[in-house]
Amino acid sequence: MRSALRFSLFASQIANFPWTFWPECFSNEETTEPYCVFSDQSFAAGRGIFIVTTKIFAYAMLEKPAFSNPKLLEDVNKYRSPPFRQHEFPGKGRGLVANTTLHRGDRIFASTPILITDSDSYALPTSERLALLYRGVATLPFHTQADFWALLGHFNDDPVDDRINTNNFDVNIDSIPQQALFPEIAMLNHDCRPNAAYFWDEQMMTHYVHAIRDIHPGEEITITYIDNEKDRKTRMRRLERNWGFKCSCSACTAHASLAAESDSRLYQITSLAKALDDWTSSSSATPEIAELLISLYKQERLDASLATAYKYAAEVYSSFGKKWEAMRYARLSGELSMLDKGFRDGDVREMKRMSETPELTWSWKKRVASLVKGCECGHAY
Numbered sequence: 071m072r073s074a075l076r077f078s079l080f081a082s083q084i085a086n087f088p089w090t091f092w093p094e095c096f097s098n099e100e101t102t103e104p105y106c107v108f109s110d111q112s113f114a115a116g117r118g119i120f121i122v123t124t125k126i127f128a129y130a131m132l133e134k135p136a137f138s139n140p141k142l143l144e145d146v147n148k149y150r151s152p153p154f155r156q157h158e159f160p161g162k163g164r165g166l167v168a169n170t171t172l173h174r175g176d177r178i179f180a181s182t183p184i185l186i187t188d189s190d191s192y193a194l195p196t197s198e199r200l201a202l203l204y205r206g207v208a209t210l211p212f213h214t215q216a217d218f219w220a221l222l223g224h225f226n227d228d229p230v231d232d233r234i235n236t237n238n239f240d241v242n243i244d245s246i247p248q249q250a251l252f253p254e255i256a257m258l259n260h261d262c263r264p265n266a267a268y269f270w271d272e273q274m275m276t277h278y279v280h281a282i283r284d285i286h287p288g289e290e291i292t293i294t295y296i297d298n299e300k301d302r303k304t305r306m307r308r309l310e311r312n313w314g315f316k317c318s319c320s321a322c323t324a325h326a327s328l329a330a331e332s333d334s335r336l337y338q339i340t341s342l343a344k345a346l347d348d349w350t351s352s353s354s355a356t357p358e359i360a361e362l363l364i365s366l367y368k369q370e371r372l373d374a375s376l377a378t379a380y381k382y383a384a385e386v387y388s389s390f391g392k393k394w395e396a397m398r399y400a401r402l403s404g405e406l407s408m409l410d411k412g413f414r415d416g417d418v419r420e421m422k423r424m425s426e427t428p429e430l431t432w433s434w435k436k437r438v439a440s441l442v443k444g445c446e447c448g449h450a451y
C-alpha cells in the first residue's frame with residue numbers, strides 16, 4: 071500500500087492529471103503498446119474504477135459522458151432500499167429474491183463497473199497481468215475493495231482472477247471487447263428462462279437490469295449467462311465449460327420428454343426466423359409464420375427474445391402493406407428491445423419509426439412490390 075500512496079502523491083503533483091494514481095505499466099513483444107492500470111477513485115461519486123488497458127483506450131474512455139459529465143451518473147449505483155434481498159440457494163450459492171412486485175420494465179439495477187480489463191491484456195505474461203489487477207484492486211476506495219473481495223470465486227485459482235472470471239460481464243467499449251465487473255449485479259444467478267434482462271450503455275458506462283416480465287415477491291430474480299435459444303444439451307455444456315456449474319434451472323432439470331419438446335420448439339424457432347430473414351423473391355415469409363414464431367417464444371418463456379419475434383412480425387406485416395399490425399408489433403418490440411438491447415440500440419430506433427409511420431420504413435410493401443404496378447415500395451429512410 072505504501073507504494074500505492076507514492077503513486078498517488080506523484081499523480082496529485084501533476085496539474086490536470088486525470089487519474090488518482092500514476093499508472094503502472096507492462097509491455098512485451100506480444101503487445102504493441104504497454105498495458106497499464108488507470109485508477110480514478112472519484113468516478114461515480116466516489117465508487118471508483120480501475121481500467122487495465124492501453125493509454126489510447128484509457129484516455130478515449132475519459133471522453134465518454136460518464137467521465138466528462140459526472141452529474142449524469144447521479145441516478146446510478148443507488149441501493150439503499152433495493153427491491154430485492156439476498157438469499158442462499160442450495161447448489162447455487164447466494165442469489166437475489168424480489169421483496170416487492172416488479173412489473174415488466176421496472177429497473178432493478180443501474181451500476182457502473184468497479185473494474186474494466188481489456189481482453190487483449192492476456193497477451194501479457196500472467197504474472198504481469200495479475201500484478202496490474204492486484205494494483206488496480208488496491209487503488210479502489212476501501213468500501214469498493216470490500217465489495218470486490220465479497221464476490222464469489224468459483225474456480226479456486228488466483229483470488230483476483232477467480233473473482234473476475236466468475237462474475238464479469240463481456241461489454242464493448244469503442245468496439246473493443248472488455249470485461250467489466252458490477253458487484254451488485256454479480257449476485258444474480260443464471261436461469262435459462264430468466265425474468266430480468268440487461269444491457270450495457272457505453273456512453274454512461276452503466277449496466278442496466280430491468281424486469282422483462284412481472285416478478286412476484288419471493289421469486290428469485292435471474293438473468294441469462296448464455297444464449298438461451300440453444301437446446302438443453304448445448305446450454306448445459308456451455309454453462310459447465312465456461313462457468314463451471316451444472317445448471318439446475320427448471321428448463322435444465324425438466325423430464326427428458328418435456329426437454330425434447332422444448333428443444334423441438336427451439337429448432338423450429340431457428341428455422342422460422344431463417345424464413346423471415348429471407349428477403350429474396352422466392353421467400354416463403356408470411357405474417358402467419360411470424361405469429362407462430364411469437365407463439366413459440368411465449369411457450370418457451372423466452373421473454374427477452376420476444377423483442378426479436380415482434381420485430382420480425384412488424385417487418386413482415388409492413389412488407390405486406392399491413393400498416394396497423396406493423397405498428398402494433400413495432401410498439402411491442404420497441405418496449406422489450408429497450409430492456410434487452412438498450413435505449414440507444416438501432417432496433418429500438420427502427421421500431422420507433424415503424425410504430426409511427428410504417429410507410430416510411432425500408433420494409434414497407436417490399437413483399438408485394440412485384441404484384442403492385444407502379445407502387446412506391448420499400449422507401450429508404
Ligand SMILES: C[S@@+](CC[C@H](N)C(=O)[O-])C[C@H]1O[C@@H](n2cnc3c(N)ncnc32)[C@H](O)[C@@H]1O
Pocket residue numbers: 161162163164165221222224236237256257258259260261313314315316317318319
Ligand atoms: C455471478 S455468480 C452469481 C452469484 C453467486 N451465486 C454467489 O453466491 O455469489 C455466478 C456463480 O453462481 C453460481 N450459479 C449461478 N447460477 C447458477 C445456476 N443456475 N445453477 C447453479 N449454480 C449457479 C455458480 O457457482 C456461478 O459460478
